[in-house]
Amino acid sequence: MTFHQPIAHHFYTGAGLKLQRMDSDIAEKILLHFAQKGIAILPLHDSFLMHNGYETWLEPAMRQAFEDVVGLPPKIDRKVASRWIDEEDENGDEDLGPGTTKDVYELLASRNGHDRRLDAFYSLKVNTKK
DSSP: OOTTGGGGGGTTTTHHHHHHHHHHHHHHHHHHHHHHTTOOEEEETTEEEEOGGGHHHHHHHHHHHHHHHHSSOOOOOOOOOOOOOOTTTTTSOOSSOSOOOOOHHHHHHOOOTHHHHHHHHHHHHHHHHO
16 A cells, blocks of 8 residues: 555555456457457457567557547557567577477367466365365
């Protein structure tokens, strides 16, 4: 409360939930805009990833969605990602760790990281009901 003193009076009022909903509505408008055009776009927190051939289309869509939901023009911080190059196509084997399969079914079948933690959580949940 002390650290966020300027906005502390908004805590526990539901304001955060309203802002989260507005953020979701903005993202949904952007995603639907590009889906209707058949253009792949991925949300990433408060950003979007898409083919760089459409980069000039993204900012106007973001501005329009923001203005539709908020009623004010947005401030957009644009970051350009560097192009990813498959290490097998370039200098051969770089020290990037073990290779990853490109087989989608094999990738989806693996149970690691988040999936293992989720499995552990559900097993605890089941064991506590007994």
